[in-house]
Amino acid sequence: MSISLKAYRKLNSEKIMKKVLLFGAFFAFLGLTGFAQEASEEPVTDEEIEKYANVEFLTAQFVNDKTEELKNMISGNEIFQGGARYNEIKAVWGDEAKMAEAEVTDEEKAAFQEVIDFMGSLQESAKEFKTELIMDDEVLGVSTYNKVNGAKSDPAVKEKIDSIVEAKKAEAAAAKEAEEEDGE
Numbered sequence: 571m572s573i574s575l576k577a578y579r580k581l582n583s584e585k586i587m588k589k590v591l592l593f594g595a596f597f598a599f600l601g602l603t604g605f606a607q608e609a610s611e612e613p614v615t616d617e618e619i620e621k622y623a624n625v626e627f628l629t630a631q632f633v634n635d636k637t638e639e640l641k642n643m644i645s646g647n648e649i650f651q652g653g654a655r656y657n658e659i660k661a662v663w664g665d666e667a668k669m670a671e672a673e674v675t676d677e678e679k680a681a682f683q684e685v686i687d688f689m690g691s692l693q694e695s696a697k698e699f700k701t702e703l704i705m706d707d708e709v710l711g712v713s714t715y716n717k718v719n720g721a722k723s724d725p726a727v728k729e730k731i732d733s734i735v736e737a738k739k740a741e742a743a744a745a746k747e748a749e750e751e752d753g754e
Contacts, residue, residue, distance in 0.1 A: 614721040616730075621710045622718040623734035629700045630735070631742065636692050643688060649681045656682070 650656035659682050662668035669679075704715045721727045 614718050614727055618714050618718050619727065619730050620734060621714060623731045623738070625700065625703045625710050626731065627735045627738040628703060629696060630739070632699045633696050636695065640685070640688060640692070643685060647681055649678055
């Protein structure tokens, strides 16, 4: 059963045309869907922006707290001698010859690995923390998050969010400073 070259080309060109038309129809549909969504979206309210900014602030605070915990883990560990030995180990970490030359002990290796493991878990724990805040409808909610996150392309909305976050950071810093003064 042989098919002529002319028939093969015709069949092949028909397949290509069908694919092009299907491809074009698909993108036309996507364009209409995006247009319909944009036209039906409601403007973001100040309350939604406030909730979104609060989640951004809380996440930043969480990361700052964890970073502070990491600093204390290094500077407070006797093995690292206030951080000096940590820096020496960090410079040779992974190179067995240099580690032997720097006389890195098993105890130091274990302590350094603990720090590395903690650092590795920071990003994942921050992501989980933020996700929990977003998923909680009383804190923000997924639909509100998506709505405000989509509206962030508007410079005015982004500026509002940033200014609220900065105000919350300044407020937290002032509260921490007042707390430290009261503790003295």
